[in-house]
Amino acid sequence: LTEQLLQISILEVGKETDVLKQPTQIEILVSDVVDNMIPVAQTKGLSLSFQKPEVLLPLVNTDVEKIKGVILNLIDNAIKYTQKGSILVFAKQDGNSISVSVKDTGVGIAKEELPKLFGKFYRSGNILVYNQIGVGLGLYLGRKIVELLGGKLSVESILGQGSTFTMTLPIVKETSIE
Numbered sequence: 001l002t003e004q005l006l007q008i009s010i011l012e013v014g015k016e017t018d019v020l021k022q023p024t025q026i027e028i029l030v031s032d033v034v035d036n037m038i039p040v041a042q043t044k045g046l047s048l049s050f051q052k053p054e055v056l057l058p059l060v061n062t063d064v065e066k067i068k069g070v071i072l073n074l075i076d077n078a079i080k081y082t083q084k085g086s087i088l089v090f091a092k093q094d095g096n097s098i099s100v101s102v103k104d105t106g107v108g109i110a111k112e113e114l115p116k117l118f119g120k121f122y123r124s125g126n127i128l129v130y131n132q133i134g135v136g137l138g139l140y141l142g143r144k145i146v147e148l149l150g151g152k153l154s155v156e157s158i159l160g161q162g163s164t165f166t167m168t169l170p171i172v173k174e175t176s177i178e
């Protein structure tokens with residue numbers, strides 16, 4: 001909690017100097033996080049997999065450690081709120097951005113709660129039934145980090161059918177040397 005509050009206080013100032021951007025192959029980050037989380041999913045009898053793109057995606061300019069934390073949080077949440085079924089992670093190019101999505105077959109989120117989901121200290125009433133631990137800062141912090149990196153974090157969900165959280169990050173712009 002202390003670490004999350006410290007990160008939030010730094011990020012709320014919104015300085016780009018608070019992130020260490022470097023050209024990154026997002027598939028490598030996603031693959032590492034998924035590989036580390038597979039045993040956690042298996043302890044609940046869940047399937048967790050990364051559907052790797054057929055070709056390498058363009059690089060994104062990102063803070064490796066912070067984005068790993070965001071991806072980890074999205075996968076961890078999917079595991080917590082999925083009682084049976086699977087979690088699928090996939091990455092693809094969408095125009096000038098790369099999107100990374102975490103799709104689960106979990107409890108889902110009520111439509112009226114979706115606009116509040118990324119608020120500080122917000123926890124869905126339905127989610128409280130499945131997970132008492134947490135203070136409602138993970139998604140708030142994740143959105144702040146992604147936005148500071150020039151991207152977006154969004155969600156689509158159907159109550160009782162699951163959720164898909166999608167992070168988009170801009171592709172590294174190519175520069176020509178003359």
